[in-house]
Amino acid sequence: MASTRLDTSTLTSSAQIFSTKHTLPQIRAIHNSLRAEIDDKSSRLRTQVGGSYRDLLGTADTIVQMRHDTGRLQDLLSDMGGRCGRGVVSAKVSGLASFLAGGEDASDTGRAIRWKLLDACLLSVGRILRGQGGLEDGSQRLVLATKVWVLARLLIKSFEEEKGVAARRLETPKKSIASLRRRLLGCVRRALEKADGGDVLEPLCAYSLITSSGARDVLRHFLTVRAEAMTLAFAREEGAEDVLRSLWLYTTTLVQVQALVPAKLAPALARLKNQPLLSDAHLQRLESLQLDVRQRWCAEEVQLFTPFVRHDDLDGQQARSMLGDWASQGGRVNLEGLTKTLESMSETEAIIDLRTKVLRLWIRDGGRAKGFDPEEMQDDMRDVISSRMLAVLENKVATLRLVGSEVEATLEDWQPGVSDKLSGLWDEDGYDAALAEGAIPFMREVSKRLNGRSKAVSEVVQHYKSWMGVVDGLRKALQKLEKQQWENDYEEVEDEETIEARQQALSRDDPRKLLEKLDTCLDAAFVKLDAQLSGLWESKSGEASSGSVAMYMLRVLRDMRAKLPDRPAAQDLGLALVPSLHGSMVAQVSAKALDNFRTTFLPDRRVAGKPLWEGEPALPTQPSAGMFRFHHTLCQSMADAGLDLWSATAVTALKKHACRELVESWREELARLSSSPEKKTGDEEGDDEETREESKDKSDVKRDVAIQWLFDVSYLACSFGHTAAPTSWPELKSFEDEIYKQTGLEDEASRVRIANTSEEYWQRTSLLFGLLA
Numbered sequence: 001m002a003s004t005r006l007d008t009s010t011l012t013s014s015a016q017i018f019s020t021k022h023t024l025p026q027i028r029a030i031h032n033s034l035r036a037e038i039d040d041k042s043s044r045l046r047t048q049v050g051g052s053y054r055d056l057l058g059t060a061d062t063i064v065q066m067r068h069d070t071g072r073l074q075d076l077l078s079d080m081g082g083r084c085g086r087g088v089v090s091a092k093v094s095g096l097a098s099f100l101a102g103g104e105d106a107s108d109t110g111r112a113i114r115w116k117l118l119d120a121c122l123l124s125v126g127r128i129l130r131g132q133g134g135l136e137d138g139s140q141r142l143v144l145a146t147k148v149w150v151l152a153r154l155l156i157k158s159f160e161e162e163k164g165v166a167a168r169r170l171e172t173p174k175k176s177i178a179s180l181r182r183r184l185l186g187c188v189r190r191a192l193e194k195a196d197g198g199d200v201l202e203p204l205c206a207y208s209l210i211t212s213s214g215a216r217d218v219l220r221h222f223l224t225v226r227a228e229a230m231t232l233a234f235a236r237e238e239g240a241e242d243v244l245r246s247l248w249l250y251t252t253t254l255v256q257v258q259a260l261v262p263a264k265l266a267p268a269l270a271r272l273k274n275q276p277l278l279s280d281a282h283l284q285r286l287e288s289l290q291l292d293v294r295q296r297w298c299a300e301e302v303q304l305f306t307p308f309v310r311h312d313d314l315d316g317q318q319a320r321s322m323l324g325d326w327a328s329q330g331g332r333v334n335l336e337g338l339t340k341t342l343e344s345m346s347e348t349e350a351i352i353d354l355r356t357k358v359l360r361l362w363i364r365d366g367g368r369a370k371g372f373d374p375e376e377m378q379d380d381m382r383d384v385i386s387s388r389m390l391a392v393l394e395n396k397v398a399t400l401r402l403v404g405s406e407v408e409a410t411l412e413d414w415q416p417g418v419s420d421k422l423s424g425l426w427d428e429d430g431y432d433a434a435l436a437e438g439a440i441p442f443m444r445e446v447s448k449r450l451n452g453r454s455k456a457v458s459e460v461v462q463h464y465k466s467w468m469g470v471v472d473g474l475r476k477a478l479q480k481l482e483k484q485q486w487e488n489d490y491e492e493v494e495d496e497e498t499i500e501a502r503q504q505a506l507s508r509d510d511p512r513k514l515l516e517k518l519d520t521c522l523d524a525a526f527v528k529l530d531a532q533l534s535g536l537w538e539s540k541s542g543e544a545s546s547g548s549v550a551m552y553m554l555r556v557l558r559d560m561r562a563k564l565p566d567r568p569a570a571q572d573l574g575l576a577l578v579p580s581l582h583g584s585m586v587a588q589v590s591a592k593a594l595d596n597f598r599t600t601f602l603p604d605r606r607v608a609g610k611p612l613w614e615g616e617p618a619l620p621t622q623p624s625a626g627m628f629r630f631h632h633t634l635c636q637s638m639a640d641a642g643l644d645l646w647s648a649t650a651v652t653a654l655k656k657h658a659c660r661e662l663v664e665s666w667r668e669e670l671a672r673l674s675s676s677p678e679k680k681t682g683d684e685e686g687d688d689e690e691t692r693e694e695s696k697d698k699s700d701v702k703r704d705v706a707i708q709w710l711f712d713v714s715y716l717a718c719s720f721g722h723t724a725a726p727t728s729w730p731e732l733k734s735f736e737d738e739i740y741k742q743t744g745l746e747d748e749a750s751r752v753r754i755a756n757t758s759e760e761y762w763q764r765t766s767l768l769f770g771l772l773a
Contacts (some may be wrong), residue, residue: 008033032499049513053485068291111162113297117289121152122176129187142187144282146206147290149180150307151277158299176614184210192222193229193249200256201268208269213267214310219257219319223326223563226253230330234337240354243334243341247361250330254323254369263320269311277305280285320371326370335380342388344385348477351392355385356484359506363486386510390517396470397521403464404532407556410456411536416545451557456552461559468563474518481511523569530573533557537577547588550581551645557581558644582653597662601626602669607704619709619750621757627712630730631719631769638771646771653719655772662716665734670709673702706742711754713739718762720770 010032011017017030082088088538128145156173184206191203204218213221226249233246277283278298284291295303338358346349358381453461486502533553540549557574564570606624614621638646638654647656713736720732740751766772 003193008037016254026224027421045696050350072160084531104432110297113294114158117153117294117298118152118159118173120288120290121148121155122173122180122541123201124148124286125152125180125184127288129183137356140202140282142184142191142206143202143209144286146184146209147277147280147283148286149177149184150209151283151302152180152290153177154277154302155298156306158302163300163544181210189225192225201260201264204260204265205268205272208309209272209307211723212307212474215261215269215312215314216310216318218265218269219261219314219322223257224254226250227326227330227333230337231334234340237344239341240357243338243354246334246360247338248365249336250327251362251365251369253330254327254372255365257319257323258370262316266314269309272307272309273311275306276303276304277307278688302498311513324371327725331377331380333386334377337389338381339386342385343387346392348389348396348474351385351389352477352481355389359387359486360655363502378502379393382505382510386513389514393474393514393518394521396474397518397525398527399470400464400467401458401532403467404529404536404558406460406463408536408554409534411540411549414540414545414549416548417670453555454552457555457559460556464560468565468716471518471522471565473517478511478514478518481514482507512523519567521649522565526567526569526573530569530576533574535576537580541580546584548582550588551641553648554585554645555642577651578649579653583657585641585645585650586654586657589637590634590654590661592715593630594658594661594665596633597626597630598665601630602665605673605701605705607708609708610704615753615754617745617750619754619757620708623709623712623758627715631772635771643771651772659716659732660722663731666709666713667735667738670706670738670742673705702742706739707754710736710739710743711758712752714755714758715762717768718759719769 011030017027021028072501103604125148128148131141152173156170156177159170188203188207188210192200200222204222207213207221208218210215230249233249234242236242240697278291278295285291342351342354345354348577355639359378361372362378362381366372366377484507486506487499537549537553540546543549553574557577561573564573601624608625609620609622610618612621613619634654713732718730
């Protein structure tokens, strides 16, 4: 069924909408219609309000503009009123009349204008030098400022010649012109001293205008300034930079002078005379001078002034002569400065770096100047640098004497028990602090104790390692010289012969010469150190503490010899001292064991182990307690001295010393044993049975002691390596034969049994005496 569209304008309240006449669809239709009307009216209202606001803003802008225009109009009308006043117009009319009348008033006007021009010139010079003259190029600013200064000087001269000008009034301009002259000359000098490769032609032209110098004087001034700059470059004391700056000035000057004369300098000076000064275009463009107005008020000599400088008083021959003299002097200055700079350098790396920079700069720029041999200057610089390198190498290698001085100082202040004090391997003191720093310090502490590096030894070894680090650094630095390439990357026309000759001189000859000097110095240093250590040991070898001193020196020599340079003289360091040092050391170490053996074991005639003898005849199966105690005491003394000391050579020296002392003491005791009372008097040879029994007992004791001693000697021979090297201990073998004669053993088999038994027993007990094994 079609619904009838309702007129919402007739509805005035919600009660009418929700009356019983309207169905639910009709109510919804009324709601949608009312919402559509509301949205339409809201849109139209926003559009109307926005348009009104824009109209209001436009009206406000119009009002502000009208107010601004009104203010400007009022100011303009006020200014016009002031200018159109009766008094102002009358004054202008009178001035115009007097101007047209001429006469003395025109002269005063011209003078005033010239004063204005002079003041403007004096002010403009400083402004132009500060870059406010409208020119970007600094060198052109310098020439323009010089021309303005010349104009000011001409104006002052014209005032001096003009009557009616007070001399007092010219004092200030004269002072200003003199001050500006010094300033301009300073700017010229700074421009010529620059080491950035800038154009020097314009500063030279400026100098010519300031001093009215010709080409010859200009060139002489340029060379003088560069020579002074080279000298002053070394006064800054900046090291390598001074040398490079001076050398750069030297090479650049040679090239620039050859470029200036005769191609550039003479034409440039001639252009200064091409036109009058006031006709210069740059001067005409200076607004501060206003030459378009003031020029005609200047005197005729000012308007027509043309700078006059000699541009043709220097020919090519004169320039070459001047440059040659300057090059010789400049070369000496550079070499002297290089020598002075090198004297302040003591590090090889710094000298090599300076050598590389200097030679590369010379290779790049030294050959650009024509008529000069670059090889001559290159060789001179090589000689200077090599001489300093040789001196530094000699001084650094010679510091090895400080290692000997450290040993000497330790020996002079030697205190037994203090200077040689060692921390035990199992002492806990010191381990906690080392372990707190990490595993590496802990392992270093263990190694130090295991190798017997006391404080005194560590200090000497540390000095030596530092010295070896310096020597290794020297050798590596010199070897790097051999790898350097000296090709001229900036010049592609060099032939192969030139490059090869340069490479041969700089990368082969010089490093070889330096390495040979290093090796020679090392040989001499080690020879001196060996002689120094020998002298120190000779002075201490007779003292009571010589054993401890020998241990100290053995440890020092061991650690030093662990890192020796590959030189014959170094390989022999301390070898001649080792036997004497070992002799003193083993004498001290074995003294306690030998004394106990002499005083306790040898006088004892008891054979405590006889009940343990075996075989037929009964023979010993183990050494006596005294022999066993001797080995134990000796090994304990060796361990107390330090396990690190007992090399194969040291152990051999100990065995030889102990064997010699033992055999000597033992032989004396054997003689006393053999010379015991045996002869009997007539009464004693009676048939007294008791006496015969006593004599028999004594004879049996001697025989038992001799047999036990034979076993002990055989055991000692085993521990000292007799079986491994039968000819090593001839005195022990001879003494063994003497004892065997006293044993009364009739067959050789018994002696062989004793030898085999002692060898077997040594095999079982050798681990107890590991230092002797």
